[in-house]
Amino acid sequence: MLDGLSSKINKIFQNIKNKGRVTDDDIKQTMREIRLVLLESDVNYLIVKDFIAEVESEVRGQDVLKSLKPEHIIIKAVNDKMVSMLSSGDSRVHFKGNPSIVMLVGLQGTGKTTTAGKLGALFNKQNRRTMLVPCDVKRPAAYEQLKQTAEKTGCIFFGQMSEDPEKTVSDAVREAHDKNIDTLILDTAGRLHIDEELMNELSILEKKYKPAEILYVGDSMTGQDAVSSAKGFKEKLSLTGIILTKMDGDQKGGAALSIVKTTGCPIKFICTGEHPDKIEEFHPERLVSRILGMGDILSLVEKAEELVSKEKAEDLEKKLFEGRFDFEDYLNQIKQIKKMGPLRDILKMIPGMGSKIKTTGDEEENLKKVEAIISSMTLKERRNPVLLNNRSRVKRIASGSGTSVAMVKYVISQHKNMKKMMSMFKNKGFGPKNFM
Numbered sequence: 049m050l051d052g053l054s055s056k057i058n059k060i061f062q063n064i065k066n067k068g069r070v071t072d073d074d075i076k077q078t079m080r081e082i083r084l085v086l087l088e089s090d091v092n093y094l095i096v097k098d099f100i101a102e103v104e105s106e107v108r109g110q111d112v113l114k115s116l117k118p119e120h121i122i123i124k125a126v127n128d129k130m131v132s133m134l135s136s137g138d139s140r141v142h143f144k145g146n147p148s149i150v151m152l153v154g155l156q157g158t159g160k161t162t163t164a165g166k167l168g169a170l171f172n173k174q175n176r177r178t179m180l181v182p183c184d185v186k187r188p189a190a191y192e193q194l195k196q197t198a199e200k201t202g203c204i205f206f207g208q209m210s211e212d213p214e215k216t217v218s219d220a221v222r223e224a225h226d227k228n229i230d231t232l233i234l235d236t237a238g239r240l241h242i243d244e245e246l247m248n249e250l251s252i253l254e255k256k257y258k259p260a261e262i263l264y265v266g267d268s269m270t271g272q273d274a275v276s277s278a279k280g281f282k283e284k285l286s287l288t289g290i291i292l293t294k295m296d297g298d299q300k301g302g303a304a305l306s307i308v309k310t311t312g313c314p315i316k317f318i319c320t321g322e323h324p325d326k327i328e329e330f331h332p333e334r335l336v337s338r339i340l341g342m343g344d345i346l347s348l349v350e351k352a353e354e355l356v357s358k359e360k361a362e363d364l365e366k367k368l369f370e371g372r373f374d375f376e377d378y379l380n381q382i383k384q385i386k387k388m389g390p391l392r393d394i395l396k397m398i399p400g401m402g403s404k405i406k407t408t409g410d411e412e413e414n415l416k417k418v419e420a421i422i423s424s425m426t427l428k429e430r431r432n433p434v435l436l437n438n439r440s441r442v443k444r445i446a447s448g449s450g451t452s453v454a455m456v457k458y459v460i461s462q463h464k465n466m467k468k469m470m471s472m473f474k475n476k477g478f479g480p481k482n483f484m
């Protein structure tokens with residue numbers, strides 16, 4: 049996500065770091081470079097202008113020329129101003145009304161229908177009962193698409209669509225009352241351009257049903273087009289927030305960085321893929337720390353906490369240091385890592401890694417192979433790796449896991465090395481505490 053922007057900004061920071069003290073010219077040059085990177089990332093030029101002016105005034109106010117660590121002052125100023133550029137009011141969803149109605153609006157193909165399912169699944173996890181309501185009468189296939197989306201995401205689907213969206217919603221509200229459904233997500237029609245007919249249709253729904261949330265769904269890959277159409281929707285409807293989709297593409301970041309300032313609406317969610325769980329609540333400070341290569345340690349910790357209990361982690365640490373870490377533990381670790389999602393997503397969240405690590409997908413493949421190899425060991429072998437100093441066992445594991453003898457030997461030697469390293473630490477008087 050926003051990798052290009054991230055690596056360019058990091059290069060600028062690295063240049064200042066290498067300088068030590070900075071001169072007035074260095075600051076000017078740095079501001080020019082940041083300006084260029086933002087413009088190249090398709091951020092609106094007026095927003096860039098204000099942003100640079102604010103960062104520069106902040107940096108100079110901190111007496112950056114006398115500082116021994118000027119890069120800290122500059123990074124902090126960029127960080128703070130970017131967070132404020134991405135913040136506007138409250139980015140939580142506010143449910144109100146019975147049922148609470150969440151209306152999704154946006155141009156054609158931006159991801160409304162897909163997002164309706166993702167949001168419904170997310171709301172259901174928060175103990176709500178969500179029904180998806182088809183309000184797109186324009187495109188004949190839209191009904192079926194939403195129906196399938198509902199099935200995929202475990203949402204209830206409202207099947208009695210009428211020719212008139214107003215009647216559809218009124219029937220859906222009645223059904224919600226009958227079936228104890230507390231949340232409706234309206235999947236509205238898209239258009240290639242903003243037009244009267246669509247806006248009238250949406251305005252009528254807004255006036256009549258007063259949705260708790262009207263969320264504009266914008267395709268971040270379209271950059272400034274997403275921003276200008278958001279502005280168009282905002283003029284006709286009381287948008288309460290923005291959802292940016294397709295943040296997984298190699299888009300430049302312009303949409304994310306301009307849309308809040310342009311519309312005055314908070315971004316509430318970002319979507320990073322087609323899969324139903326590729327939706328995240330939006331936290332400006334987290335996105336900025338990802339862009340600035342400081343990692344997203346909070347998201348990482350949250351993810352890890354969901355999966356590993358504290359006791360389990362401590363237990364594992366003890367085993368490692370006492371040299372009792374066998375293949376059974378190894379396998380458990382691999383399973384935990386896989387549960388956290390693709391390896392490259394995890395690596396990016398680690399501070400300092402973001403801009404440096406280019407993952408190729410090989411890691412993922414290797415992890416799968418290692419898992420297959422350990423799975424092909426007997427429980428006895430896993431618990432007692434010494435047994436693996438045996439050619440026929442190694443051969444059996446290689447054919448059982450569909451890998452090679454060399455690969456099996458490699459995994460065994462890696463495990464040995466790890467144990468050796470840990471016992472070295474132990475002998476030098478290190479213990480788990482030194483690493484906390």
Ligand SMILES: Nc1nc2c(ncn2[C@@H]2O[C@H](COP(=O)(O)OP(=O)(O)OP(=O)(O)O)[C@@H](O)[C@H]2O)c(=O)[nH]1
Pocket residue numbers: 154155156157158159160161162163184187190237238239293294295296297319320321322326
């Ligand atoms: N990569 C990626 N693709 C997405 C994301 N969200 C949606 N898509 C894809 O974008 C395409 C359009 O999505 P839809 O949900 O049909 O868009 P829509 O706004 O409902 O389109 P209309 O109903 O025609 O206006 C589909 O192929 C989706 O799979 C995302 O976050 N990442």
Ligand SMILES: [Mg+2]
Pocket residue numbers: 160161162184190235236238
């Ligand atoms: Mg749709």
